[in-house]
Amino acid sequence: MKIKRIIFLFLSYAVSVAGVSNSLQYFYTGSSEVPNFPEFVVVGMVNDVQMMHYDSSISRAVPKQDWMKKITDAQYWDTETEGFNNTRQLFRDNIEIAQWRFIQTGGVHIVQLFYGCEWDDEVGNITGYHRYGYDGEDFIVFDLKTETWIAPKEQAFITKLNWDRDADGNTEIKNYLTQECVDWLKKYVNYGRYTLMRTDLPSVSLLQKTPSSPVSCHATGFYPNTGKIVWRKDGEELHEGVNKGEILTNNDGTFQMSADLDLSAIASDDWKRYDCVFQLSGVNKDIITKVDKAVIKTNESNSLSMIIPVIVAVVVLVATAIIAFIIYKKRIDKRPPCPVENHEVHEVI
Ligand SMILES: *[C@@H]1O[C@H](CO)[C@@H](O)[C@H](O)[C@H]1NC(C)=O
Ligand SMILES: *[C@@H]1O[C@H](CO)[C@@H](O)[C@H](O)[C@H]1NC(C)=O
């Protein structure tokens, strides 16, 4: 459970960082002593759609989108695989070093690296990030403006001092985040245009656990992740009694979310005055679902829909696991199209 929570923490972080603009993101996760979970996992995403995957149980980097297959060759994936094979060992070392810094002996630990860039194709705004986490909390974070490192944890302070001294390396990271990363992002968006520029409307259903539970409006299968659910009474948006959930990633690259409304104090004759509206930005067609006792699914009639979030949690855990903190320094090679290969180790202790 602990692991799931940690990974979710970063996942929701990732989703909230990515707005309407385009994003290219990489998540590295190194873990120790987590049963049935690969020790090292890399996930690459364009606009929150996973386009590549590597994990230590298969020891291969593989494309996850057809357009990614088209713009790469076998040599590309060999090179990626080789790089990640090496990085895997670094993450093993990093976990050891981190445990040592935090005075821990064994147990479940996670080292995470999260980096990428965002590019707004309307205003041309570019942002980048490069941050490391340990056990679900920020460990050391790159400050793009000053090209120095911020250490939210005192245990990272030695790392900060060492990395700050490497001005060339820091400039390289900055150049990667603000130039190369964006160049690749533009390329990916261009190649993946059909997939990445599409809009998918979700299927929306009303769910209720027990007759006294809130009614949940659940939308799944939408793309991109700019969906919004509004509960209304007589056509007026409600805020009171509404509990909105986070946007979660489905395994097929679409998204789901739900918003609950507590109707327990409302006479069931009045329920029909309420409706749930799903909106997707850029799409004019709202999906309006009127509250009607007859269409609300309960766990009796549809126990599956209640466990969807759990299934998704597991799928997300395995397919899009995330992250990694660190003690190595990433060196970005100019050679395309591998934003993640060729790391050079900097032991920082
Ligand atoms: C990556 O590691 C796996 C397992 O150790 C090995 O079989 C494979 O040949 C390696 N691939 C490359 C390209 O280094
Ligand atoms: C660029 O976008 C970020 C958020 O993505 C925002 O904080 C920043 O103010 C924007 N900068 C400009 C110049 O618009």
Ligand SMILES: *[C@@H]1O[C@H](CO)[C@@H](O)[C@H](O)[C@H]1NC(C)=O
């Ligand atoms: C539905 O599930 C909840 C717990 O998840 C349980 O308390 C409730 O009795 C179930 N309702 C029905 C009608 O089976």
